[in-house]
Amino acid sequence: MRWPVILAFLLVLAPLSVRAQFAAITGTITEQANGDALPGASVVVRDDAGTTRGTLTDVTGSFFLNRLRPGTYVLSVSFVGFATRQDTLQLGFDQTVVYDASLEATREVLDEVVVQERRGVEARSTAGLEVVRPSDLARVPMPDVAYDLAGYLLTLPGFVSTGDRGGQLFVRGGTSTQNLVLVDGIPVFQPFHIVGFYSAFPADIISFADVYAGGFGARYGGRISSVVDITTTNGNKEQAEGAASVAPFVSGLRFSVPVEPGKVSLTGSFRQSVIEQVAPEILGQELPFSFGDRYLKLHAFLNQTSSLSVTGLRTFDQGNLGSTEAERPSRWENDAFGFRYTFLPETQAVMSQFAMHYSRMKSSYQPAPEVEQRADVDAFTMEILIAYLLGPTRINLGLFGTLNRFDYDLGARSLPVSVGVTSGGVYADTQFELSPSFRIEPGIRYEVFSRGVHGSVAPRLRAMWLPFGPGSRQQVSFAWGRYHQQIVGLNNEQDVADVFTIWAPSPANEPVPQSSHYILGIQQRATRWLELSAEAYHKDLNHLAFPVFEDRPNGLAGFSRVSGFARGLDLRTQVTRRNFFASVGYTLANVEYTWSGVLRPVASGIDVVHPAAGGAFNPPHDRRHTVNASFQATRGQTRLSARWQLGSGLPFTQxxxxxxxxxxxxxxxxxxxxxxxxxxxxxxxxxxxxxxxxxxxxxxxxxxxxxxxxxxxxxxxxxxxxxxxxxxxxxxxxxxxxxxxxxxxxxxxxxxxx
Known part of the structure; x- marks a missing residue:
């Protein structure tokens, strides 16, 4: 435990000044309309001799240029779709200049060449990672005018759903409870609504989302399959704006108002389903589903060097997923609240963040009229992040701690359970450009669990290589990492109509669920408008919990330990023109588990030998073949969109x-x-x-x-x-x-x- 304590001490005390005999420029680039960060914006300086230096802003919109000789510089900030901004700066000896800029959006029609170059800078995917913008969501047809993240995720390779109801999403072999979903850094236990088109994240509250199907960096932990990290819009600080929508499934209202012009904004979104009321009229049958979400965010620039954001989210779902002859209602609610304070000093290229958040899910299920099962889980987390911005090099150091509480009652066959666990640790996540065409992102995460035998060390590595230099049309990327999950979600995967989930700690003094990811991706930009990509992946899965049926109808005997693997190949072709977009993707996948032979009954908690010991099987979310095809054509102010999807049959027990x-x-x-x-x-x-x-x-x-x-x-x-x-x-x-x-x-x- 000595080195984690030393690292935690350095996190608090290390100032790492970057001032030397040279000058430096640091700052943040945002959108003028709403103050949102602009990741991937180009910042270029040119001295009197015509020599240029440049960099790109990171995901927070921050940049840093150092080792600049004293003198006069012309600084240019540009981003596709925004007006370029230029200023003249005078840099003195041993001086760090803070330069913050807001860019104004333009309405000019962009040439398809420029659009493709923008993708190469900010949205070009690397191994396991896809950066999603609100404009991407608008390409997927939905029964709604306001688009949603859930509809888009199901077009991505490796994302599988068992149906258009239930809110279950499986990513490259992982279960729905092995996905980490964050909104402004706050975890949400069940963010997907009971109708599969919808999540808690409509397009108009999203600034961007980092979607990792695997191979995520050391900053993320607590889940072993995937990460969906959503950054919401900061709101309009200059003028009020809003939107209202009406559709057969969902109606919604959104607003953004300046509380203090130029400094503080308040953004809100409220959605409520109406399909339960209108389905009998338009479909001639009942759809007994009710769901909705409420979102509020306060964002403030406290001064030139610090900002504060406070986010709150509430969701609710209820409905009868199974047979219309038997009422087996499911219900769940999410509450997620948190704040994030960011500080970027004027004299040092060091960004500091302190975050605190609380998340809770309450759920219930009635398998029979006289039986009600319930489960509650909550998480309280604090995190400190210090990021050193050293031009193309970035070093992130973090310290975190989490307290989880679990309460569940499975009805007459068992007693109520209430238990709490804690975890904490440190991580280092870095980014180095070894050359203009080769970048590596090594990281390591150390975490201790209150119920485990030993702490876990989880190394991570991501890399990207442009074989023919910075202007290369080819890109090769790689990701590898080890992952651990202390808390597990237990549900009855063998019954798609039963989405009731018990969150619980991993058994004391036993290994926690873990996985290792290996991903290799290749992209080829054949022309300025045609892109081809292929990505192969393999996941080793160990110490997972899997449900085992008993001989009674709908009876759940308990959970068995399983290990296994998930592997696959994703192929995608994408065409991006000025008025036309098309994408075709194919996934070949295989998920296989092996029984451990130990069964832990739900009622007694006493391990017994399971008769299927050593047998291999494909779990219910193993979809072998998937095809997704989508297109959008635009003419003037009119858009036609279509999507066709094909999935081979899922496994079941006869x-x-x-x-x-x-x-x-x-x-x-x-x-x-x-x-x-x-x-x-x-x-x-x-x-x-x-x-x-x-x-x-x-x-x-x-x-x-x-x-x-x-x-x-x-x-x-x-x-x-x-x-x-x-x-x-x-x-x-x-x-x-x-x-x-x-x-x-x-x-x-x-x-x-x-």
Missing amino acids: IEGFYRDFAPDPRNPEGLLTTTGTTLVARGEPYKARLPAYHRLDVSLEHDLVGPRTLTTFQAGVINVYDRANIFQYNFFSGERLNQLPLVPSLGLSVQFR
Whole structure:
């Protein structure tokens, strides 16, 4: 424990001055309209002799140029879609100049060459990472005028959903509880709504999102599969703006107002589902789902060197996911609150952040009218980050601590459980440019758990290489890392209509779930408008918990330890022109688990030997083949979008039959004539059968009316154009088949004003 303590001490005390015999320039680049950071903005300085130096802003919009000789410099800041800003600076000996700039957006139509170059700077994906902007979300047809992050994520390679209801997302072999979803650094336990089109993140509150399908850096921990890190917009600090939308599934309202012009803004978003009320009219059937979300953010520039953001999010979902004959309602709520203080001193290229946040999820499920199960989990976290901005080199050092609390009650068969665990540690996450065409991002994370035997050391590495120099049309990237997860989410993966999740600590004095990721990606820009990419990945998975059924219908015997792997290949072709976008992706994947042979029953908690010891199987989220094709064509103010998706069948366990278990009292012979016994289920080999393939076509048409201070958008669309009967659930006990969404027509209206 000695070196983590030393590192924590250095985090607080190390000032690392970058002043020497040269001058330096540091600052932050933001959007003039709302104060949002502009990652990837170009900052270039030119001296009297015509010599130039340049850099790009990082994800916070910050930049640093050092080792500049004293003299006069012309500084230019540019970003595609924004007016270039130029200023003349006089640099003195041993001086650090703070230069903050806000760029004004332009309405000029961009040439497709420039658009592609912008992708090369800020949105070009590397191994396992995709940077998502709100404009990306607008390319996916939805029954809604205001777009949503969930709809876009399902177009990315390696992202799998078991259906258009339930809110479960699986990423490259990981389960839904192994994904880390952050909003302004605050974790959200279940951010996806009960209808699969929607999450807690509409497009108009998102500034950008870093989506890691694997291979994420040392700053992230606590989950072993993927990371979705969402940074929300900071709001408009100059003038009030807002939007309202109406659609068959969801209606919403958004606003952003300056509290103190130029310094403080307040942004809010409120959405509520209406599909439960309108479905009988437009579909002729009931969709018993209700969901919504509430979001508020206060952002303030306290002075020239510091800022403060306070974010709050609340979501709620309820509905009956399974058979219409039996009411088995599911409910869950999320609360997430936090603040982040950022300080960038004028004389040092050191950015400091202090964050504190609280997150909670409450859920319940009624498997039978007389039984209710409930589970609550919360997390309180503090984090200190110090980032050293050294031109193309960046060093992030962090210190963190988390307290989790778990409460759950599974009904009559078990007693209520309440337990708490803690974890904490340090991390170092760095970025070095070894040459203009080769960058590495090594990192390491050390974490201790209150219920583990030893602390975990998790090394990470990301790298990017441009084979033919900075202007290369080829890019090769690599990611590797080890990951640990102290808290686990236990749910019944064998029943898609049962999304009830018990969050609990990993068993005391046993290894926590862990994984190792290996990712290799290659991108080829064949022309200025055509990009080809391929990415191969492999994940080793160990010490996972997996549900095991008992012989009773819908009975859950307990959880078994499993290990295994997930591997696959993602291929994608993308065309980006001025008025046309098209993308086709194919994923070949394989997920395989192996039983450990130890079963931990839900009720007793006493380990027993499981008869399937050593057997290998494919879990219910193993989708072998996936195809995603989407396009968008624009003419004037009109846009036509379409998306077609195909997924091979998911594994399931077949039912071979039913039988009666008779256990009469031997002291009462007449019981043999009157005892009916208990109905039991004879199941086949686990997950050896597969459901039919899933495919669906969605189309939408939009038209904008631009006014002096308003933008009105009309939308007409159809979900599941050819009314494919995709199966969601088959109730083997009642013989009822439940399909996913049928053909759903939609009309929507959105009005934005400023």
